[in-house]
Amino acid sequence: MEDKVIIKFDNVSFAYEASEEDTAATQVVDGFSLDVPKGQFLAVLGHNGCGKSTVAKLINGILVPSAGKVTVDGLDTADDDKVTDVRRTVGMVFQNPDNQIVATIVEDDVAFGPENLGMPPHEIRKRVDDALKAVGMYEFRDREPHRLSGGQKQRVAIAGIIAMNTKCIVMDEPTAMLDPHGRQEVMDTIQMLNKERGITVILITHYMDEAVKADRVVVMDKGEIVLDGVPRDVFKNVEKLKSLGLDVPQATELAYRLRKAGLDIPDNILDEKECAEAILAALEVK
Amino acid sequence: MIKDITIGQYFIGDSLLHRLDARMKIILTIAFIVSIFICKSFPALLLMVLFTFVVVLISKVPVKMVLKSVKPIAIIVAFTSILNIFYVRGGTPLVDWRFIHITSNGVFTAIFMAVRIVCLVIISSMLTYTTTPTMLTDAIEKLLSPLKLFKIPVSTLAMMMTLALRFIPTLIDEIDRITNAQKARGANLDDGNFIERVKALVPIIVPLFVSSIRRAYELADAMDCRCYTGGPGRTRMKQMKLHPRDFAALAVVVLLIAGIVLLNIYFKAVLVR
Ligand SMILES: Nc1ncnc2c1ncn2[C@@H]1O[C@H](COP(=O)(O)OP(=O)(O)O)[C@@H](O)[C@H]1O
Ligand SMILES: [Mg+2]
Numbered sequence: 001m002e003d004k005v006i007i008k009f010d011n012v013s014f015a016y017e018a019s020e021e022d023t024a025a026t027q028v029v030d031g032f033s034l035d036v037p038k039g040q041f042l043a044v045l046g047h048n049g050c051g052k053s054t055v056a057k058l059i060n061g062i063l064v065p066s067a068g069k070v071t072v073d074g075l076d077t078a079d080d081d082k083v084t085d086v087r088r089t090v091g092m093v094f095q096n097p098d099n100q101i102v103a104t105i106v107e108d109d110v111a112f113g114p115e116n117l118g119m120p121p122h123e124i125r126k127r128v129d130d131a132l133k134a135v136g137m138y139e140f141r142d143r144e145p146h147r148l149s150g151g152q153k154q155r156v157a158i159a160g161i162i163a164m165n166t167k168c169i170v171m172d173e174p175t176a177m178l179d180p181h182g183r184q185e186v187m188d189t190i191q192m193l194n195k196e197r198g199i200t201v202i203l204i205t206h207y208m209d210e211a212v213k214a215d216r217v218v219v220m221d222k223g224e225i226v227l228d229g230v231p232r233d234v235f236k237n238v239e240k241l242k243s244l245g246l247d248v249p250q251a252t253e254l255a256y257r258l259r260k261a262g263l264d265i266p267d268n269i270l271d272e273k274e275c276a277e278a279i280l281a282a283l284e285v286k
Numbered sequence: 287m288i289k290d291i292t293i294g295q296y297f298i299g300d301s302l303l304h305r306l307d308a309r310m311k312i313i314l315t316i317a318f319i320v321s322i323f324i325c326k327s328f329p330a331l332l333l334m335v336l337f338t339f340v341v342v343l344i345s346k347v348p349v350k351m352v353l354k355s356v357k358p359i360a361i362i363v364a365f366t367s368i369l370n371i372f373y374v375r376g377g378t379p380l381v382d383w384r385f386i387h388i389t390s391n392g393v394f395t396a397i398f399m400a401v402r403i404v405c406l407v408i409i410s411s412m413l414t415y416t417t418t419p420t421m422l423t424d425a426i427e428k429l430l431s432p433l434k435l436f437k438i439p440v441s442t443l444a445m446m447m448t449l450a451l452r453f454i455p456t457l458i459d460e461i462d463r464i465t466n467a468q469k470a471r472g473a474n475l476d477d478g479n480f481i482e483r484v485k486a487l488v489p490i491i492v493p494l495f496v497s498s499i500r501r502a503y504e505l506a507d508a509m510d511c512r513c514y515t516g517g518p519g520r521t522r523m524k525q526m527k528l529h530p531r532d533f534a535a536l537a538v539v540v541l542l543i544a545g546i547v548l549l550n551i552y553f554k555a556v557l558v559r
Contacts, residue, residue, distance in 0.1 A: 060511060062507055062511065084513055087510075087511055087512070087513050091511065092507075092511040094504060094508055096504065098501075099501045102448070102505070102512075103420065103452060104420050104448065104451050105418075105420055108523070111523035112512055112514070115520055115521055116513040116514045116515070116520055118519045118520060119521060120521065121521060121522065124523040125523055128523060146456065146459075161512075164512065
């Protein structure tokens with residue numbers, strides 16, 4: 001079972017060093033443990049400032065733990081000699097696509113990672129074309145990134161990671177700056193990567209409708225995991241989530257309110273269709 | 287609005303000039319600039335003008351755009367011409383009235399200088415009109431790569447140039463956003479004297495710096511994640527290759543220089559130094 005785990009946090013602690021304005025060091029996580037199995041689509045939820053981005057950066061060695069250990073496919077992220085291997089295994093997509101695109105032409109940007117890995121030119125070409133087709137941006141390969149929409153830019157950023165052939169992709173609120181259309185494009189891409197290519201996806205988000213599509217949801221609060229399970233089980237805890245300042249999916253919210261009002265509706269509703277059927281069933285009984 | 291910005295002044299096209307290797311174009315541009323300086327007789331000047339004309343025709347860049355690139359230097363050209371007319375002596379006197387002395391040499395020199403500067407500007411702008419900034423940076427990196435022997439970080443410098451180009455539209459967008467935000471807060475950016483207007487820029491520049499530094503950190507993280515080390519071992523997807531047409535272009539420019547040298551020898555030099 002152990003070798004099926006791709007990312008492992010073992011009692012990890014991390015604090016940002018004290019700075020001039022902020023004299024006290026900020027302890028973000030303390031004794032944090034988490035296992036992510038290969039091929040899983042994991043969504044991470046949590047209030048602003050609870051340490052989600054910090055956890056993401058700990059995964060591929062941008063930050064290294066002050067205590068405990070993070071391993072990626074068996075590699076210790078704190079090991080300086082392994083850092084390139086770690087980053088070949090886990091790619092990362094950030095919130096603002098403008099701050100992660102490095103080239104003035106789409107295909108040059110996608111080529112950036114493979115170029116850094118020192119791959120031969122024809123192999124890079126193949127990977128770039130493949131990655132751009134995978135995210136549906138192949139027709140835009142010779143455009144300038146600043147002429148694209150937010151969703152398109154974010155897909156280019158994702159293609160840049162796919163081209164590196166990573167086994168795992170960590171996304172830190174990749175849809176936070178996008179309009180609903182762009183969000184949908186990016187979510188479709190993420191699901192395709194997970195289902196068709198078997199890539200492990202860790203999606204940090206504050207959109208509940210995105211978290212619902214994951215295999216597993218982890219809810220964090222003040223650097224700790226407070227809920228962990230399949231979406232259906234996690235979103236049952238409507239009151240707990242609300243006390244953490246989080247929402248629940250709209251359908252779950254509606255079902256929750258109807259149940260409180262006395263209607264006989266199950267507590268594991270996730271989407272509109274389920275909700276409609278449950279309401280219908282409850283009304284027919286009456 | 288931001289979507290209309292082209293980085294640099296590239297003119298999208300598919301002419302022979304566009305397809306020439308960027309390294310060759312840079313070298314040929316430099317060779318042409320040299321030929322401008324060795325050109326000393328009127329027939330040689332004519333040959334140069336002819337060459338410039340043909341290059342513009344081949345590039346298919348509209349003449350209007352070419353003229354646009356000459357416009358900013360029009361004042362300099364006019365100024366140097368006037369200086370030359372009044373200060374260069376020798377040859378037949380044309381005007382000799384009180385303190386104004388104009389000679390034939392002065393007029394010739396003025397024309398000569400003006401034509402040279404205009405040709406220089408047109409040919410250099412042909413380089414940037416027909417080469418994308420990315421191709422230019424890549425070519426400069428390749429051409430300067432021998433400097434790596436002297437421990438000059440050529441690749442890193444080229445990467446910095448690419449990133450600078452990449453962020454121009456992003457920053458323009460940002461300035462736009464900050465300006466609007468400050469106007470919405472009642473900032474008056476359009477009125478007042480010079481000092482007042484400069485002062486009004488402070489609330490725009492400070493947030494711009496703050497956000498740029500934040501961007502730089504995020505970009506650095508993103509580049510780290512994609513295994514950029516700045517060290518050796520990086521390969522490139524697009525390899526630059528010289529084609530027969532590049533050598534043909536080289537031959538043409540060599541012929542041009544030879545022609546100018548010959549014409550200089552056979553005809554009387556206009557510029558007496
Ligand atoms: N570079 C940094 N230096 C100091 N403190 C930081 C830094 N980045 C984040 N923090 C602090 O760490 C805590 C967790 O931040 P973060 O991981 O970004 O949370 P989230 O992504 O969940 O919003 C916050 O209290 C934040 O203020
Ligand atoms: Mg965050």
